[in-house]
Amino acid sequence: MKTRWELNYEHLDFLSDCNDVRSGNDLARFAMRARHLSTYGVSVKAAVCREFAAPLVIEDVELANPGPGEVQISLRASAVCHSDITYADGGWGGQIPAVYGHEAAGIVTEVGAGVTRVVAGAPVVVTLVRSCGTCANCARQLSVSCEASFALDAQTPLRDAHGNALLQGMRTGAFAEAVVVHESQIVGLPPGVPFDSAALLACGVITGFGAVTRTAHMPRGSTVAVVGCGGVGLNAVQAASLEGAEQVIAIDTSAAKGDAAISFGATHAINAMTTEPVEAVRDLTCGRGVDFVFVTVGAKSAFDQSYAMLAKGGAVVLVGMPANGALTSFDPGELANNSQRLLGSKMGAANIAVDIQRLVSLYQQGKIKLDELISGKFALADINEAMDGVRRGEALRNVIVFP
Ligand SMILES: [Zn+2]
Ligand SMILES: [Zn+2]
Numbered sequence: 078m079k080t081r082w083e084l085n086y087e088h089l090d091f092l093s094d095c096n097d098v099r100s101g102n103d104l105a106r107f108a109m110r111a112r113h114l115s116t117y118g119v120s121v122k123a124a125v126c127r128e129f130a131a132p133l134v135i136e137d138v139e140l141a142n143p144g145p146g147e148v149q150i151s152l153r154a155s156a157v158c159h160s161d162i163t164y165a166d167g168g169w170g171g172q173i174p175a176v177y178g179h180e181a182a183g184i185v186t187e188v189g190a191g192v193t194r195v196v197a198g199a200p201v202v203v204t205l206v207r208s209c210g211t212c213a214n215c216a217r218q219l220s221v222s223c224e225a226s227f228a229l230d231a232q233t234p235l236r237d238a239h240g241n242a243l244l245q246g247m248r249t250g251a252f253a254e255a256v257v258v259h260e261s262q263i264v265g266l267p268p269g270v271p272f273d274s275a276a277l278l279a280c281g282v283i284t285g286f287g288a289v290t291r292t293a294h295m296p297r298g299s300t301v302a303v304v305g306c307g308g309v310g311l312n313a314v315q316a317a318s319l320e321g322a323e324q325v326i327a328i329d330t331s332a333a334k335g336d337a338a339i340s341f342g343a344t345h346a347i348n349a350m351t352t353e354p355v356e357a358v359r360d361l362t363c364g365r366g367v368d369f370v371f372v373t374v375g376a377k378s379a380f381d382q383s384y385a386m387l388a389k390g391g392a393v394v395l396v397g398m399p400a401n402g403a404l405t406s407f408d409p410g411e412l413a414n415n416s417q418r419l420l421g422s423k424m425g426a427a428n429i430a431v432d433i434q435r436l437v438s439l440y441q442q443g444k445i446k447l448d449e450l451i452s453g454k455f456a457l458a459d460i461n462e463a464m465d466g467v468r469r470g471e472a473l474r475n476v477i478v479f480p
């Protein structure tokens with residue numbers, strides 16, 4: 078007979094396993110087996126990771142034709158996210174050689190058997206969220222943690238010039254001129270939305286927005302601190318502002334990112350290099366602390382400090398994902414006594430079909446900023462330069478654009 082505690086812990090293990098997208102674990106589920114030779118359709122240029130913490134290598138690779146339920150997209154833009162860097166630097170392990178990139182937009186060029194959502198020629202956003210729509214997690218609006226497996230999970234659609242399998246990083250492989258993904262991973266775009274701005278919707282924007290609207294269910298009038306003002310953090314800032322937060326305190330180690338946060342709706346910006354952030358947040362809230370702290374970076378120090386900024390009844394929302402092995406600690410008695418919560422937020426718990434359409438509409442109405450998130454545009458050949466800019470913390474989002 079198992080005790081209640083044992084049963085609870087089993088349940089937690091199950092959840093953490095299912096939620097692990099970042100992942101060595103997720104990647105391990107992708108077999109390094111290429112599809113049969115006859116299924117390969119086109120040769121495309123891609124940036125391949127052959128060695129962790131080394132520059133990506135531009136190669137001609139072969140991309141499979143779309144199978145049943147799959148779609149081939151010619152990419153027009155692919156943004157560099159911190160997750161791509163963490164993978165390429167070996168922070169999350171996983172198999173190589175691999176093609177990363179998971180924040181993209183382009184035009185559908187071919188659809189596989191049974192695809193009903195799009196036709197060739199449609200402009201789309203391409204995401205890493207692959208979902209069945211019917212499993213237990215999809216049924217409760219948690220498609221980012223879909224439990225189903227797909228043909229693309231077992232067989233990568235990418236192989237190199239020698240016929241060796243290349244991992245389709247983060248289920249997308251968007252540092253390439255074209256991708257093959259499951260139809261659930263794409264969302265149609267109305268005409269006229271620029272591809273480079275639309276690409277950002279695939280990860281950074283839905284993650285920052287969803288953390289506020291879906292994970293936190295932030296009530297109007299809340300006080301908020303956002304730790305980290307990069308591509309995800311600025312979207313948490315603009316979501317909190319749009320949803321009626323009374324105070325949005327942006328914290329970053331870069332003064333330029335603090336300035337950007339103010340332009341995205343923050344009421345205050347704290348430079349953590351020159352000001353102690355916990356004290357500053359307490360000062361700005363008359364000693365109460367804030368109702369929500371959104372940690373959007375992967376730095377351990379940011380997680381460690383977040384609890385001390387929290388008001389009674391408040392919640393820390395964990396959005397950024399540190400490298401494997403990073404741990405933080407908190408006082409559970411204090412958390413219980415203060416009715417505080419810790420909330421994990423993977424991809425902003427997004428429902429991509431609903432959320433991306435809403436965000437496009439807000440962008441078209443001028444209510445949210447997307448163009449301003451782009452720091453630089455690069456050709457695929459210059460991808461290592463684009464990634465170095467992100468590593469140095471200079472860029473909000475650097476975007477690879479395809480001619
Ligand atoms: Zn991302
Ligand atoms: Zn599912």
